[in-house]
Amino acid sequence: MDTAGRPRDAVVVAIDGPSGTGKSSTSRAVATELGLRYLDTGAMYRAMTWWMLANQIDPGDPVAVATASGKPVLLSGTDPLAPTISVDGADVSGPIRSEEVTAAVSAVSAVPEVRSRLVELQRAAVAAAASAGGIVVEGRDIGTTVVPDATVKIYLNASPEARAARRNGELTGARAVGVEATREALVRRDAADSGRKVSPLAKAEDAVEIDTTDLTLDQVIEAVVGLVERRRRERNLG
Numbered sequence: 615m616d617t618a619g620r621p622r623d624a625v626v627v628a629i630d631g632p633s634g635t636g637k638s639s640t641s642r643a644v645a646t647e648l649g650l651r652y653l654d655t656g657a658m659y660r661a662m663t664w665w666m667l668a669n670q671i672d673p674g675d676p677v678a679v680a681t682a683s684g685k686p687v688l689l690s691g692t693d694p695l696a697p698t699i700s701v702d703g704a705d706v707s708g709p710i711r712s713e714e715v716t717a718a719v720s721a722v723s724a725v726p727e728v729r730s731r732l733v734e735l736q737r738a739a740v741a742a743a744a745s746a747g748g749i750v751v752e753g754r755d756i757g758t759t760v761v762p763d764a765t766v767k768i769y770l771n772a773s774p775e776a777r778a779a780r781r782n783g784e785l786t787g788a789r790a791v792g793v794e795a796t797r798e799a800l801v802r803r804d805a806a807d808s809g810r811k812v813s814p815l816a817k818a819e820d821a822v823e824i825d826t827t828d829l830t831l832d833q834v835i836e837a838v839v840g841l842v843e844r845r846r847r848e849r850n851l852g
C-alpha cells in the first residue's frame with residue numbers, strides 16, 4: 615500500500631484546466647490506452663445543477679442550493695469508453711450539456727455544501743478504482759483538492775481563442791452562437807471558476823502544465839501517456 619492506502623501499482627491521474635482545453639477527450643483516451651477508469655467531475659457538477667433547475671431551485675440562491683444539495687442521488691459510470699451520469703436513476707448525460715445548465719453551473723459549483731458532497735463522491739470513485747489499476751479524474755480542483763496525492767498531475771491550458779474555436783466546432787443548430795460569443799462565455803465561466811473562494815480552478819504546484827493551443831489532440835494524449843508511464847517506471851525503481 616502507498617501512503618494514501620492505495621495498492622502500490624494503482625495510478626491516479628489528475629487532469630485539471632479551464633473549459634475547452636481538451637480535458638475530457640484527453641482523459642478518456644489516456645484511461646483507455648492505460649487500462650484505467652475515468653471520472654468526469656464536471657458532469658457531476660452539471661448533474662447537480664440540472665437537478666436544481668428541474669426542481670425550481672434558483673442556482674443563484676446559495677442558501678437554497680446548499681439546503682437541497684444532499685437530495686439528488688448522483689451516480690457516475692467510470693468506463694472511459696462509455697462514461698455515464700444519472701440523477702435519481704435517470705440518465706442525464708444529454709440534458710446536463712444544455713445552455714441553461716452551462717450558464718448556471720458555476721454558481722452552483724461555488725456553494726461549499728455542493729463541493730463537499732461531490733468531492734466525497736469523487737474520492738469514493740477513486741478508492742473504488744484502485745483495485746482495478748487506477749483512474750483518470752478530470753476537473754478544476756483535482757490536483758489541488760480532490761486527490762492532492764495523485765500519482766501524476768496535469769494542468770491543460772490553451773488560448774481563449776483556440777478553446778472557443780474548438781467549443782464552437784461542437785455547437786450545432788440553434789446552439790451555434792458564433793465564436794466570439796462562445797469565447798466570451800468561456801472567459802466568463804473561467805473567471806467564475808477561478809475566482810470562487812472554495813477550491814477554485816487552479817494549477818497544483820506539482821502539476822505539469824501543457825499548453826494545447828498549437829498541439830493536436832493526439833499530441834496531447836501522447837504527452838500525457840508518456841508522463842504517466844515515466845512516473846510508473848520511476849515508482850517501480852523507487
Ligand SMILES: Nc1ncnc2c1ncn2[C@@H]1O[C@H](COP(=O)(O)OP(=O)(O)OP(=O)(O)O)[C@@H](O)[C@H]1O
Nearest residue numbers: 632633634635636637638639780784826829830831
Ligand atoms: N488539442 C486539440 N486540438 C484540437 N481540438 C481539440 C484539442 N483538444 C480537444 N479538442 C476538441 O475540442 C473540443 C473540446 O474538448 P473537450 O470536451 O475534451 O474539452 P474540455 O476541456 O473537457 O472541455 P469542458 O471542460 O468544457 O468539458 C472537442 O471537440 C475536442 O475534440
Ligand SMILES: Nc1ccn([C@@H]2O[C@H](COP(=O)(O)O)[C@@H](O)[C@H]2O)c(=O)n1
Nearest residue numbers: 633655656657659719720723753754755
Ligand atoms: N472539479 C470540478 C469540475 C467542474 N466544476 C464546475 O463544473 C463546470 C462544468 O465543468 P465541465 O468540465 O463540464 O466544463 C465548471 O465550469 C465548474 O464550474 C468544478 O467546479 N469542479
